[in-house]
Amino acid sequence: DIVMTQSPDSLALSLGERATINCRSSQSLFFSENKKNYLAWYQQRPGQPPKLLIYWASNRESGVPDRFRGSGSGTDFTLTISSLQAEDVAVYYCQQFYNTPLTFGGGTRVEI
Amino acid sequence: EVRLVESGGALIHPGGSLRLSCTSSASTFTDYWMHWVRQAPGKGLVWVADITGKGTSAKYADSVEGRFTISRDNARNTLYLQMNSLGADDTAVYYCVSFRGTADVYTISWGQGTLVTVSS
Numbered sequence: 001d002i003v004m005t006q007s008p009d010s011l012a013l014s015l016g017e018r019a020t021i022n023c024r025s026s027q028s029l030f031f032s033e034n035k036k037n038y039l040a041w042y043q044q045r046p047g048q049p050p051k052l053l054i055y056w057a058s059n060r061e062s063g064v065p066d067r068f069r070g071s072g073s074g075t076d077f078t079l080t081i082s083s084l085q086a087e088d089v090a091v092y093y094c095q096q097f098y099n100t101p102l103t104f105g106g107g108t109r110v111e112i
Numbered sequence: 113e114v115r116l117v118e119s120g121g122a123l124i125h126p127g128g129s130l131r132l133s134c135t136s137s138a139s140t141f142t143d144y145w146m147h148w149v150r151q152a153p154g155k156g157l158v159w160v161a162d163i164t165g166k167g168t169s170a171k172y173a174d175s176v177e178g179r180f181t182i183s184r185d186n187a188r189n190t191l192y193l194q195m196n197s198l199g200a201d202d203t204a205v206y207y208c209v210s211f212r213g214t215a216d217v218y219t220i221s222w223g224q225g226t227l228v229t230v231s232s
Contacts, residue, residue: 040220049207049225050157050207050222052221055218056218059217059218097220100159100171101159101171102147102159102162103159104157104158106156107156
């Protein structure tokens with residue numbers, strides 16, 4: 001199974017600050033046939049299902065604000081929130097969908 | 113956008129059985145690789161099982177292998193999870209998740225979840 005390791009576990013920042021969340025996979029998520037990294041990022045607010053933010057490591061889902069940016073390739077990935085807003089308070093997860101079983105990072109709690 | 117609606121969650125006694133359902137709004141349901149993912153109270157996301165578009169192949173997490181069965185009825189656009197021999201560790205919100213990739217876009221959709229509580 002591919003192990004996903006997220007850091008930090010939690011992050012406390014001020015409004016307008018930059019948030020950086022890291023995710024490392026135990027094996028490469030890069031699929032050479034289409035040159036895509038099979039890594040997704042989700043936001044989960046309390047009592048709600050996960051919301052897809054980013055897929056293929058850097059493709060922003062339709063309707064997601066452009067302050068959310070995904071980057072990285074292979075085994076190292078980053079989610080950046082460029083200017084933290086109050087509504088960004090949530091837990092963020094990375095997930096690999098390169099193969100089954102799907103595996104998730106442990107989550108990063110972002111607080112203001 | 114694909115909409116997924118789960119149902120079937122309930123309070124169930126240990127050792128009991130339950131069947132969850134997930135109905136998809138997808139126009140071509142067979143194009144979608146379907147999964148169940150669960151989240152225990154206050155915990156992270158854990159994959160449970162998946163099934164291919166035509167329903168010919170399924171895989172399970174070790175923790176549910178032999179107790180849970182994933183299936184789909186493509187004529188009804190519906191995914192199922194039959195859960196037997198339930199224990200307290202199975203208490204969680206169960207999410208139905210669909211995946212579909214094309215050359216230009218990858219579509220990942222989650223349902224709202226259905227709560228399964230195993231308790232005497």
